[in-house]
Amino acid sequence: MEVKVKICMGTHCTMMGNLNLEENLERLQSEYPDQIEIEAVKCLKYCENNKAPVVELNGKIITNASAEIVMSEILEVVK
Numbered sequence: 737m738e739v740k741v742k743i744c745m746g747t748h749c750t751m752m753g754n755l756n757l758e759e760n761l762e763r764l765q766s767e768y769p770d771q772i773e774i775e776a777v778k779c780l781k782y783c784e785n786n787k788a789p790v791v792e793l794n795g796k797i798i799t800n801a802s803a804e805i806v807m808s809e810i811l812e813v814v815k
């Protein structure tokens with residue numbers, strides 16, 4: 737697995753966009769099923785101080801994780 741994504745599904749991150757991001761990631765994952773693994777996780781404890789939504793990408797925490805940022809970082813690895 738080249739990219740392991742943990743997407744925070746805690747309340748704050750869900751409200752701040754991770755629900756929408758998860759849909760986008762699932763679509764991307766269906767294009768690269770052998771390279772991308774998505775795991776929905778509970779609060780990663782980074783959501784204070786307006787840092788939500790939060791995603792962990794191969795162990796690296798991304799705060800204020802917009803779809804553009806997360807998708808482009810993933811595509812850097814899988815392309």
Ligand code: FES
Pocket residue numbers: 744745746747748749750778779780781782783784788789790
């Ligand atoms: S709800 Fe996502 S880090 Fe807390």
